[in-house]
Amino acid sequence: MSIILNIVIPCYNEQEVLPETASRLLYKIDGMIKFGILSSKSRITFVNDGSKDDTWRIIRELHKKNPIISGINLSINRGHQYALLAGLLTVKDDADVVISMDADLQDDIDAIDEMLLKYQQGCDVVYGVRSSRDTDSWFKKKTAELYYRLMNVLGAKTIYNHADYRLLSKRALIRLDEFQEVNLFLRGIIPLIGYKTDIVYYERKSRFAGKSKYPLTKMMEFAWEGITSFSTRPIRMISAFGGFIFLFSLLMLVYILVRYFTGKTIVGWASVAVSVWAIGGLLLLSIGIVGEYIGKIYLETKKRPRYFIESYLKDFEQEEKEEFTCKIEKTREIS
Incomplete structure (x- = not known):
């Protein structure tokens, strides 16, 4: 039986890399649909996290060219973790499994095959873990090692060398939806879900284009968020x-x-x-x-809302109907 997959990708000022990311993922998805691995209902969902560049315009254009691509536009910038959560919870009812990854093409797309294989073997959570850090500078490599050790020492259990490249089954997403904390740290929350898990190792590549959205100061803030959110x-x-x-x-x-x-x-x-x-x-x-x-x-x-979705480009035909309806209403108002 074919799997309904949805790939969720948070985006913040990713106009340089977005067309290439969409092209590679479409090639991957189309091939797996042709071989019967994936259902034709599978989708790629880009989540625009209040970008200041043309990211949302590009997502809209990609959606119009190919219905496999969907788009979620948050009302304001809420940060990577909130954008990722918004995407995961929005698509969870329309997919058997959801894979989250970054837009910069550093995560190996070919690792999706092994993730889906692990899912077919009964895993509800599959972590994408870096096999090495050869592409990182010496400073980033050492600070990353210190980060994971510090997190574990202070009680926030995380998967070593794992970011947010992972597969989640529908029932794992349903459990994730039950976590209601505002101080969000998904790398610590998801291991608490339980269920059967496994790891897929991959070689992380250099960023395809654009600049990293996680400089040292932001990484330190993220680390502190993880520690204080998950450990006393x-x-x-x-x-x-x-x-x-x-x-x-x-x-x-x-x-x-x-x-x-x-x-x-x-x-x-x-x-x-x-x-x-x-x-x-x-x-x-x-x-x-x-x-x-x-x-x-x-x-x-x-108990403030964690995010607001301004628009969701899910079905192109439905979007055209809504635009047509709006035009009719405006015409009636003028007349």
């Missing part, structure tokens, strides 16, 4: 360190009493100054971490 370990570390400071203060009390009774009561100013500055800095840092968690609780309790 930083707060526990503060508590543990507070206990250590308390025990150390008891030792200092014994030290001071011994010096007092031995007549050596003159203490150097350096130790006092260093202690004040060190403890003061740690207190401010601790307050900042606790404040970060309180801020996230504040956002969660508001």
Whole structure:
């Protein structure tokens, strides 16, 4: 039985690479439809995350040329994770499986074959994992390694060298829809779904065109989002360190009493100054971490919508009917 596949691709200012991405994916999808692997109902869905360039115009043109290509336009820029979630949840009812990937053609399209094979073998989640980081600079390679280690140490369990190239079955997407947090970190949420999972290794390529949307500062923000969204370990570390400071203060009390009774009561100013500055800095840092968690609780309790979809180019014929209806209504208003 043919599989209904939908490939979801978040896009932000991707006008340089979008036509090539669409061309390669269409070639891939058409071939798999001809061989009977995929159903003719399979689609490619580009999600425009409030781009400032011609990304949405290009998506509309691609949609008009080929009905296999669909488009979702968010009302404002919400960020990669929200755009990806919007695409996944919007198409989940019209597909057996959904594969998410980036628009920059760094993810190997040919890995889709193995992902679908894993799905046919009973997997609900298949992670695309980089086999190496040869295309990265030394700095990016080391910071990425540090990132994954830090995430795991602090309790946010993630798949090493996995970004957002993955396959999700329909029932996995239904479970994903039950997670309602506003502070979104899909790389941490999806492993919590459970079900049978597997990994497909692929060689990540250099970006085809355009600039990376994740510079160092944004990667650091993303890492912090993942840690604070999925782990309370930083707060526990503060508590543990507070206990250590308390025990150390008891030792200092014994030290001071011994010096007092031995007549050596003159203490150097350096130790006092260093202690004040060190403890003061740690207190401010601790307050900042606790404040970060309180801020996230504040956002969660508001229960604000995570995204708004302005338009969804799903069926070209339906779109033409809606445009025709709008023209008739405008004509009636004028007359």
